[in-house]
Amino acid sequence: MTGGDLMSLVATAEGDDPLRALRASAELRRGVERLEAVQVRRARARGMSWVLIAEALGVTKQAVHKKYGGRRLFGGER
Numbered sequence: 001m002t003g004g005d006l007m008s009l010v011a012t013a014e015g016d017d018p019l020r021a022l023r024a025s026a027e028l029r030r031g032v033e034r035l036e037a038v039q040v041r042r043a044r045a046r047g048m049s050w051v052l053i054a055e056a057l058g059v060t061k062q063a064v065h066k067k068y069g070g071r072r073l074f075g076g077e078r
Contacts, residue, residue, distance in 0.1 A: 001031040040068045 012024035036057070043053050054064040
């Protein structure tokens with residue numbers, strides 16, 4: 001998702017057409033989830049702890065580990 005794509009989706013999500021706004025909001029949410037997953041993977045690859053990652057995301061260590069600590073992102077690394 002590029003900066004231009006993001007700005008366009010935000011504008012649409014703030015628009016007057018509720019269905020278009022909802023679709024744009026859903027796409028924004030999916031995009032943010034993808035970006036967050038990439039950054040969590042990068043942080044772990046650089047040796048950052050689950051505690052530091054959790055603090056950056058404003059959640060508990062348990063919540064971030066539950067969401068990102070599984071096999072799908074890290075090949076079973078825990």
